[in-house]
Amino acid sequence: xxxxxxxxxxxxxxxxxxxxxxxxxxxxxxxxxxxxxxxxxxxxxxxxxxxxxxxxxxxxxxxxxxxxxxxxxxxxxxxxxxxxxxxxxxxxxxxxxxxxxxxxxxxxxxxxxxxxxxxxxxxxxxxxxxxxxxxxxxxxxxxxxxxxxxxxxxxxxxxxxxxxxxxxxxxxxxxxxxxxxxxxxxxxxxxxxxxxxxxxxxxxxxxxxxxxxxxxxxxxxxxxxxxxxxxxxxxxxxxxxxxxxxxxxxxxxxxxxxxxxxxxxxxxxxxxxxxxxxxxxxxxxxxxxxxxxxxxxxxxxxxxxxxxxxxxxxxxxxxxxxxxxxxxxxxxxxxxxxxxxxxxxxxxxxxxxxxxxxxxxxxxxxxxxxxxxxxxxxxxxxxxxxxxxxxxxxxxxxxxxxxxxxxxxxxxxxxxxxxxxxxxxxxxxxxxxxxxxxxxxxxxxxxxxxxxxxxxxxxx
Numbered sequence: 156x157x158x159x160x161x162x163x164x165x166x167x168x169x170x171x172x173x174x175x176x177x178x179x180x181x182x183x184x185x186x187x188x189x190x191x192x193x194x195x196x197x198x199x200x201x202x203x204x205x206x207x208x209x210x211x212x213x214x215x216x217x218x219x220x221x222x223x224x225x226x227x228x229x230x231x232x233x234x235x236x237x238x239x240x241x242x243x244x245x246x247x248x249x250x251x252x253x254x255x256x257x258x259x260x261x262x263x264x265x266x267x268x269x270x271x272x273x274x275x276x277x278x279x280x281x282x283x284x285x286x287x288x289x290x291x292x293x294x295x296x297x298x299x300x301x302x303x304x305x306x307x308x309x310x311x312x313x314x315x316x317x318x319x320x321x322x323x324x325x326x327x328x329x330x331x332x333x334x335x336x337x338x339x340x341x342x343x344x345x346x347x348x349x350x351x352x353x354x355x356x357x358x359x360x361x362x363x364x365x366x367x368x369x370x371x372x373x374x375x376x377x378x379x380x381x382x383x384x385x386x387x388x389x390x391x392x393x394x395x396x397x398x399x400x401x402x403x404x405x406x407x408x409x410x411x412x413x414x415x416x417x418x419x420x421x422x423x424x425x426x427x428x429x430x431x432x433x434x435x436x437x438x439x440x441x442x443x444x445x446x447x448x449x450x451x452x453x454x455x456x457x458x459x460x461x462x463x464x465x466x467x468x469x470x471x472x473x474x475x476x477x478x479x480x481x482x483x484x485x486x487x488x489x490x491x492x493x494x495x496x497x498x499x500x501x502x503x504x505x506x507x508x509x510x511x512x513x514x515x516x517x518x519x520x521x522x523x524x525x526x527x528x529x530x531x532x533x534x535x536x537x538x539x540x541x542x543x544x545x546x547x548x549x550x551x552x553x554x555x556x557x558x559x560x561x562x563x564x565x566x567x568x569x570x571x572x573x574x575x576x577x578x579x580x581x582x583x584x585x586x587x588x589x590x591x592x593x594x595x596x597x598x599x600x601x602x603x604x605x606x607x608x609x610x611x612x613x614x615x
Contacts, residue, residue, distance in 0.1 A: 156191045156283040159213035160184060163231060164198040166223040168609065170543040170602045171514065174334040175199060179342045179389055180219055180248065180271070182320030187276040191283065195324040200331050204231060208238050215282060217275070219248035222520060225257055225537040236262035243282055245294075247271050252361050253521030255295045259302045264288075266295040266302070269361075270311040314347060314369045319377045329383070334417060335442075335482075336576060337385035345374045345403060349392040351421070353448075354459045355486070357521035358391045366392070368399045371406040378412050388418035394443075395424045397431060404434045417442040417482075422462050422470035429473045442480040442510075445470065449486060450502035458486070471506055482510040487560055489516060489547040496559040500566055513563050514542035536613060544606055553607040561604040568596065 162178040178197055185193045196207045208216075216235050220228040228246065235244055246258045247267035255266040265288060267274050274293040281288045289296035293308025322329070322341075334340045346369060348362035378386065394400050416435070420443045425432060432440070447467050449455050455462055474481050485499060503511050517540055518525040518532070534546045549556040570593050577592025585591070 156215065156279060157211060157213045158185075158188060158191050158193040158215045158217065158279060159207065159211055160193065160195045161204075161216065161218045161231065162195070162197045162199060163218060163220055163224045163228050164202060166227060166538050166541065168538040168544075169223055169541040170599060170606065171512075171541065174340075174387075175332050176334065176340075176342050176387060176389065177322070177325055177329065177332045178219075179320055179344060181217075182322055182325060183317065184217070184271050184275050185321040185324050186318040187272055188279050189318070189321075191279060193321070193324065197325065197328050198231075200328050204234060205238065208235065212239065213242055215243045215245065215279060217245045217247065220246065220250050221248070222250045222253075222537050222540040225250055229258075229260065229262075232258075232260060232262040243288070245275075245278070247275070249357065249361060250520065253357060253519075259295065259297075261300075264297050267293060268295065269293050269308055272317045273311060274308050310363060310365065311367070312365070314344075314367050315373060319373075319380070322381075332383075334385065334387045336579070337387075337415065337417065339383050340385040340387055341381045341383040342387045342389040343374065343377055343381065344389050345369050345371075345393060346390045346396070346399070350395060351392070351461060352459055353446075354457070354524045355516060355519070355522060357519050360521050360523075366396070368396060371399070371402040374403060375406045375410045375412060378407065378414065379410060381414070384414055386414045386416050388416055390419060392421060392424075393418040394420040394428075394431060397424065397428045400424075400428075400431050401434070404431065404438060408434075408438050412438075414439050416440045417444065419444045419446070420470075421445065422447070422467040425470040425473055426466055429477075432473055432477045432479060436477045436479055440479055442482055443474055444482045444484065447483045447485055450499055454486075454488065468506060471508065475507070480510060481508055482512065483508045484512045484514065486516050487513050487563070489545045489549045489556070491556070491559070492550060493555075493559060496563065500563060503567060511563075511567050513560065515545050515560070517542050517546060534610060534613075539610070539613075543603060544610065553610070557606045558604055561600045564596075564600050564603065570596070 160181040162181060178195060181195050185195060194211055218228055232244060243264045245265045245267055246263055251258055251266050252268050255268055258266045274291060278288045278291045281291060289305055292306045294305045295302045296305060330339050332339050346367060348366040349359050350366045352359055416439050422445060448458055448460055450464060452464055471481055518528050528547060532546045533548055534544060539546060573593050573596045574589035578589040
């Protein structure tokens, strides 16, 4: 059976984003059906959908989608069904799990809900044998002009029974994958889910509260086959299980694997075990990505973050003492005043955070926050759920809000530094790399500054 898995193109309205991560979710699914002919089309790099469909003529087409990609995926679904009306089309991923009804469309045969590693191979197997795929649990399947639910699939409780991602299927794209200035970069998963319950996050709901860990030996075995020297640990929360993080360190060290690593880490985990940072630095840890979210304890409490500003400051100091770069994410509340914007920048300057990232508090489908505020949304089109547009009313006039939001980036990243970073990250020694980096940065900040105009256009 011929199977085509599609990573959709980037939503054109989206503003933020300094990474292009390999489609790990599709590589994992492909690995579960080794007996079938499978391909991956990454439309962020290769937009030729029609060419791929006409040349390969797949029997099954599978697509994944984040919330901002839903409108674009709907268009793709119509085109796929037009060209290949007999092919079976299935949609899965985070948004499909949170809101499967958004894909109850004439062009869709099934919507997969939850972890696909178990649902997908069973569904493909039944199709290849001419059996009814809707006997598989975990699907919303089309019956005539309506959809029926086949029942909850058994939850995935162990990651170790699944094969390694099939990276051969993205070989032609791999030189294009990057994370920040690290390129090319691979992605490796060591765990899935998160034991915390932040109100703005959908991960713990999608995972039904489970936090699963991979066997460190299996992780090391996978790492040994990864060619890229830069590796993004694509977990939701890497360091919170200290014993697992230490076991990973020991196995990687003993295996002699030489890579540069970026990973997510909570402040409380770093403060509880600063020795882990020192150990991981010794095997190549370069950057820890921390969701600090706020510089105010009261907002951290509202987010159910289970952290404090003082704890975050301690974590920052520990990372700096170990020469580990701090990439800190902050949430900009639509309720921000001018003073809030200014105080946030002052906090970043005071703590010496050189790599801050900012996103607007966004009620994502599947979160408690979305259910609380969905009736208040002033922007409801999924294209705007990109963390760079305020879906809620802003306290400041929207033009002023976006100017202050843009200024956070402009003040945090002086052009001289952007120029230097661009030159340092260019392995091809392009004499214009620094200038190009400045141009891209100015383009992004201009888009943020004028985001209200794009919103007005879509409201018109």
